[in-house]
Structures are given as structure tokens and as C-alpha cells.
Amino acid sequence: MTAPRRDSALRAAAVLVTVLATVVTTLLEVELTSLRVGGLTGLFHGETDVWTGAGRLIGLAIPVTVAVNLALARFAVATIGRSWAIGVPWALWTLLTLGAAGTRTTEGDYLLGGDNWVALVVILVGSVTFAVYAYRMIMNPLTADPTPS
Template sequence: MTVSEAPGQQVEATPAAGRPVWDVALRSAGVLISVVATVVTTLLEVELSVLRVGGVTGLFHGDAAIWTGGGALTGLAVPLTVGANLGLAWLAVTTIGRSWGIGVPWALWTLLMLGAAGTRTAEGDYLLGGDNWVALVMILAGSLSFAFYAYKMIMKPIKQG
């Protein structure tokens, strides 16, 4: 259906909402997918922030529980966090189809990390303690990953034409 806007011009009419129903459904599914992916990767990052060298070497000796080992922290969570958060940012922007989509995983990831840093276990320990350098670097690097992706989106040249 076309509507005459001015003499000699035809403009496509849109529904009252402005967007087709399937478009809203796909964007909503994109938000849901990015929320689930953010929760899963954040939980994995929190778990890996306490991984120690003794736990990793225990795998090679047949120990099933990698969280019981001692020694120095591995720091594996930091590069995993950077890669996962860049992937989450891309996933959110791609599936939602809008540049504001990066805010969904960024805000959720930040809230989950701040919640983990302020939550005590049944034994009285913090999930992400202040004496755990991996957790502190992970929080910084993870947030900077989202900021880097947002900056990259801002600096993208405008398409001509």
C-alpha cells in the first residue's frame, strides 16, 4: 500500500508500530541469546579465576577435581575473559541488530562481576576476593574489552551513498 505524500511522490505505508512483528521477535530473541551467553561465560570466568597450577597438573595425574590443587594462580581467566567479552559484544550487536545491543551484555556482565565480588560463600570467603590478582585483572580487562568494542563501533566510518 502506498500513500501519496506530495504530488508525484509515493511513500510506503508502515504498520502503526513502525516495524513488522517478526522483526521485533528476532530482536527480542537476540536479547535473550546475548543474556544467556553472558550468564554462562561470566560463571565460567568466575570459576576459572581461582584455578591454580596444582589443579591443572592434577588433571595429568588422573585427579578429577581441578579445584583442589594448590600453587600459584594460572591467570587463564584473563585472556578467556577478553576473548569472551569481545565475542559477547559482537554477538549482541549482530543478533539485536542495533548498536545499543552492546549495552545488554556489558551491563549484565558488570552487575554479575560486582555481585560476585561482594558475595560471601557459606565459609565466609568472597567469590572474587581482593587478594586474587586474577579476579581483579579479569574485572578490569573484561570491562575494557567491552569499552574497546564500543570505541571501535564509534570510530567506524560512516557509509557514503
């Protein structure tokens, strides 16, 4: 393969990996928004259904969302090598999250309900995380490699 073809193939593979990682981590974040204290303690007692626990919501999804979205943004930009690469996980994460906010389960509940403060904060903080990373990229743009490979 010639260098430009190999470079394009690697970029395409990086986009694919970024898309897959974004889908998997977004589903994890959505699931963590409904985690409750009773469910977490049930996990330590050997119960398998930790999502139906009673008690207050645990905001574990919030720091997980910040860390994962920063990692996704950094991974996308580093592997794809273009500043537009941050748009791939950001747009996909936003579409999946807003789709989950408008989707009802078979029981009639929303995946990300308006009465779940963790879900609302995750939607806000997740998007702001990508925005802050994009702002930092604007302030410190990518530098082109002076030596061609």
C-alpha cells in the same frame, strides 16, 4: 507474521540468547579465576577436584575473558542489529562480576577476592574489553541497510 513483528521477535530472541550466553560465560570466567597450578596438574592425573590445588594462580581467565567478551559484544550487536545492543552483555557482565566480588561462600571466602590478582585483572580487563568495542563502534557506526527486507 508481518515483517516488523518478525523483526521484533528475532531481536527479542537475540537479546534472550545474549543474556543466556553472558550468564554462562561470566560464570565460567569467575570459576577460572581461582585455577591454580596444582589443580591443573591434578586434572591430568585424574583428580576431579581441580580447584583446591596448591601453587600459583594461573591467569587463564584473563585471555578467556577478553576473547569471550569480544565475542559477546560482537554477537549482540550483529544479531540485535542496534548499537545499544552492546549494553546488554556489558551491563549484565558487570553486574554479575561485581556481585561475585561482593558475595561470600559458605566457608566465608569471596568468589572474587581482593587477594586474587587474576580476579582483579579479570574485572578490569573484562570491562575495558567492552569499552574498547564500544569506542570502535563509535568510530565506525553501524550502517543502515539501504534495502528494506
